[in-house]
Amino acid sequence: MSINRREFLKIAGSSTVLALGGLSVSTLLKKSLLEASQVMPDPRALVAKRWGMVVDISKFKTEEDYRVCTEACHRVHNVPNVGTIKEEIKWIWKETYEHAFPGQEDEFLSPEIKHLPFLVLCNHCDNPPCVRVCPTKATFKRESDGIVMMDMHRCIGCRFCMAACPYGARSFNYRDPRPFIDKEKENLEFPTRMKGVVEKCTFCYERLAKGLIPACVEASQELARKTGREPGLIFGDLEDPNSEVRKILSTRYSFRRKPELGTRPGVYYILG
Amino acid sequence: MYDGWKIILGLIIFIGIATFPFLYDMGKAAVPPPKPNIDTPEIQKMAVKKCIETKSFMRAEHMVMLNDWRDFVVRDGDRLYTASDGHQYTMSLQNTCMKCHSNKTKFCDECHNYMAVTPYCWDCHIAPKEEKT
DSSP states (O other): OOOOHHHHHHHHHHHHHHHHHHHHHHHHHHHHHHSSSOEEOOTTOOOOSSEEEEEEGGGOOSHHHHHHHHHHHHHHTTOOOOOSSTTOOOSEEEEEHHHHSTTOOOTTOOHHHHTOEEEEEOOOOSSOHHHHHOTTOOEEEOTTTOOEEEOTTTOOOOOHHHHHOTTOOOEEOSSOSGGGSOTTTOOTTSOOOOTTOEEOOOTTHHHHTTTOOOHHHHHHHHHHHHHTSOOSEEEEETTOTTSHHHHHHHHSOEEOSSGGGSOOOSEEEEOO | OTTHHHHHHHHHHHHHHHHHHHHHHTTSOOOOOOOOOOOOHHHHTOSSOOOSSOHHHHHHHHHHHHHHHHIIIIIIOOOEEEOTTSOEEEOOIIIIIHHHOOOHHHHHHHHHHHTTOOOOHHHHSOOOOOOOO
């Protein structure tokens, strides 16, 4: 049987269409096998357009006020206590005014403010420089609520983000953190980190997903209840005009760390 | 052939080394494939002993599933997984998988060692506490 040019093209064309069709159907079937089931967020989760925090530093009177916040955070996130300043790992910590707000220390600033320790943490910037420099997108800003997240699975430990962060909010695991975590206080529901990754505050995304407020805010509220004072940390949605943080910000004078850099931090400070 | 004895000796040594692994293993019984142990208190309590998906699916695809879960949870913030039978589970290696499979050394490690794979899950995720036997 001979075949002319026209016949040949017809057969070739139709078999190509069939093969492509079959391929796409088979991939579709395969996909439905893997993804037959679906995923969704936990309905208990707290949601916001943009999470933010107000630190009312006038409510921090004693050493205890700072300690409960830091300890609550570091306990639930299995933050190691390495012991040296160079290798220190911190998510929320105490900083002097001069260090937290460089460039704003006026010559005749009242000594109380000058030596007042401020509670500082990751500012969850609206325009985060750490995200811009991350080569693996291990750190990224969540579109849903503005939290600057860490994906530890992707971090390669290049520390560009640490160089980029103007607030020193990031810590590097120079060594395996496991031996430096108190086994008694270990939170078995949260992972630790491994050697060679960068970590920082994540606004307790794992607690928000379960409908809980961040650990530091909870600790601050608990202490406030015990002592009959007001809590120093207030957490809420910056985009919601009726949220607690917005109410405070609209009535009090607030300031942020290094706003001139254009990172638009989400942590506000008030002096009372 | 110049230096024939050197060449032949070299060839014999080469063949000896190249075939050594095969000759060494000849006649030995193959290592039996491991049977992952599912005897944990949590699983014993279940009326119907089944994982979130079918056994064959989990056996072949659990690593793909864990990778997907990781991306869903960390990057998209989706935490609930609806299995093909309609049940909902929280996507968490440490808090869901290992709640039932609390015998990591008998369940995970046996197969992984047999297959000579070393997943790095446990560098960060805390393995359940097991009593040493």
